[in-house]
Amino acid sequence: MHHFAYRDGVLHAEGVSLARIAEEVGTPTYVYSTATALRHYRVFRDAFLPTKPAIFYAMKAGGNLSILRTLGNEGAGADVVSEGEVRKALAAGIPPERIVFSGVGKSEEELTFAVAQAVHQINVETPHELGVIDRVARTLGRRQDIVFRVNPAIGAGGHAKITTGSEDNKFGVSMSEISGLYAQAETLKGVRALGLACHIGSQIHELGELEEAFQRLATLVRALRADGRIVTRLDLGGGLGIHYEDDLATVDKPDRVKAYADMVLRVTRGLDVEIAFEPGRLIIGNAGVLLSRVVTHNPRPQKDIVVIDAGMNDLIRPAMYDSFHALRPVKEPMAGTPYAAVDVVGPICESSDTFASDRPMPALAVGDLVAFMTAGAYGASMSSNYNQRRLVAEVLVDGDRYAVIRPRQTWDELIGQDRMAPWLTNA
Ligand code: LLP
Numbered sequence: 001m002h003h004f005a006y007r008d009g010v011l012h013a014e015g016v017s018l019a020r021i022a023e024e025v026g027t028p029t030y031v032y033s034t035a036t037a038l039r040h041y042r043v044f045r046d047a048f049l050p051t052k053p054a055i056f057y058a059m060k061a062g063g064n065l066s067i068l069r070t071l072g073n074e075g076a077g078a079d080v081v082s083e084g085e086v087r088k089a090l091a092a093g094i095p096p097e098r099i100v101f102s103g104v105g106k107s108e109e110e111l112t113f114a115v116a117q118a119v120h121q122i123n124v125e126t127p128h129e130l131g132v133i134d135r136v137a138r139t140l141g142r143r144q145d146i147v148f149r150v151n152p153a154i155g156a157g158g159h160a161k162i163t164t165g166s167e168d169n170k171f172g173v174s175m176s177e178i179s180g181l182y183a184q185a186e187t188l189k190g191v192r193a194l195g196l197a198c199h200i201g202s203q204i205h206e207l208g209e210l211e212e213a214f215q216r217l218a219t220l221v222r223a224l225r226a227d228g229r230i231v232t233r234l235d236l237g238g239g240l241g242i243h244y245e246d247d248l249a250t251v252d253k254p255d256r257v258k259a260y261a262d263m264v265l266r267v268t269r270g271l272d273v274e275i276a277f278e279p280g281r282l283i284i285g286n287a288g289v290l291l292s293r294v295v296t297h298n299p300r301p302q303k304d305i306v307v308i309d310a311g312m313n314d315l316i317r318p319a320m321y322d323s324f325h326a327l328r329p330v331k332e333p334m335a336g337t338p339y340a341a342v343d344v345v346g347p348i349c350e351s352s353d354t355f356a357s358d359r360p361m362p363a364l365a366v367g368d369l370v371a372f373m374t375a376g377a378y379g380a381s382m383s384s385n386y387n388q389r390r391l392v393a394e395v396l397v398d399g400d401r402y403a404v405i406r407p408r409q410t411w412d413e414l415i416g417q418d419r420m421a422p423w424l425t426n427a
Pocket of ligand 1: 162
């Protein structure tokens with residue numbers, strides 16, 4: 001379920017026409033629906049009632065201040081993975097007590113900043129990091145709440161590049177090391193070990209591997225308690241996968257989220273721990289589209305190539321993970337319009353800058369608008385200036401109103417990022 005639909009022959013985000021946004025803001029532009037993001041957040045939250053888990057939105061999926069505040073106003077916290085994300089979450093008004101800092105290689109500088117802010121929790125990934133947090137916290141006269149990120153030796157996910165829980169992935173502390181590290185943490189004055197975390201991958205549809213991983217976590221909790229350790233928190237990582245093919249997020253089928261919730265509640269029953277999640281994609285994935293315009297055509301004898309003004313620097317998922325995004329013309333095709341297979345590509349000088357191959361589409365003329373559906377997660381947040389292209393604009397729609405929540409970068413901003421080495425300037 002989402003709030004992008006044709007009205008009077010034009011694709012709208014809630015009550016606002018995408019053609020109007022393209023006219024007024026230009027293209028390429030990411031457009032988000034407030035109603036969709038809030039709806040998904042609420043479906044996820046409510047599936048776990050009456051347990052009331054803490055939900056920390058994984059802002060790596062989409063970290064615009066306005067999106068963070070929209071979710072923050074609803075009670076969401078933020079799962080962050082860098083100092084930049086801590087700073088942005090705070091700037092959006094998410095208080096430190098609703099920030100969880102995860103990440104595989106947090107620098108001392110980043111940890112110092114996070115501890116000084118008194119964030120809710122730091123998810124520790126290595127023995128060395130434990131020592132750094134302890135030292136930094138003692139220097140600051142604080143005691144930092146931590147959990148250990150466990151590598152449960154079970155990986156899952158929609159693509160090898162987004163699987164994180166298997167033994168050969170770089171993430172987390174091995175199951176066999178947890179007990180020793182936990183015991184060590186209890187001797188340290190700068191930290192308070194409160195529990196465990198795990199995240200085995202992203203874009204997961206099947207519950208089997210998640211259940212197995214959570215079972216292992218539950219077993220660890222019991223073993224730690226048997227050793228006299230205090231365990232009060234379990235952070236169960238990201239959300240479920242979503243459907244890119246049919247534009248329907250998993251949360252469309254509240255049953256799936258309910259099944260997930262039931263499984264989690266079953267596995268954690270009797271453990272008496274606070275449960276937390278860090279969903280990203282599930283919340284913002286199909287709450288965003290990337291709006292783009294056809295630049296030119298290359299009618300080759302073998303295939304018709306449609307070149308649009310968005311590139312892999314704006315939406316890297318197809319190039320990086322071979323991922324599929326449904327593509328809709330902004331002008332609604334009339335009933336009976338013929339569809340023909342085309343390649344839809346960007347303007348970047350790489351063959352991987354291909355969004356769709358042999359995709360059946362109605363005829364697209366130069367200047368026509370298209371929208372990549374389900375582009376809200378890991379879209380704008382993974383964009384770059386490659387080919388010296390400006391970061392694109394972001395727009396948030398709420399009912400009949402919209403706002404530019406990130407203006408398109410200016411040429412001066414693009415060029416002004418660099419500095420001329422002094423010996424190259426003509427004194
Ligand atoms: N927590 C941790 C520790 C994570 O590493 C991630 C995602 C999440 C939560 C959020 O997972 P989600 O709910 O979004 O599945 N760029 C890739 C996805 C990378 C995911 C990285 N970690 C993509 O575009 O598919």
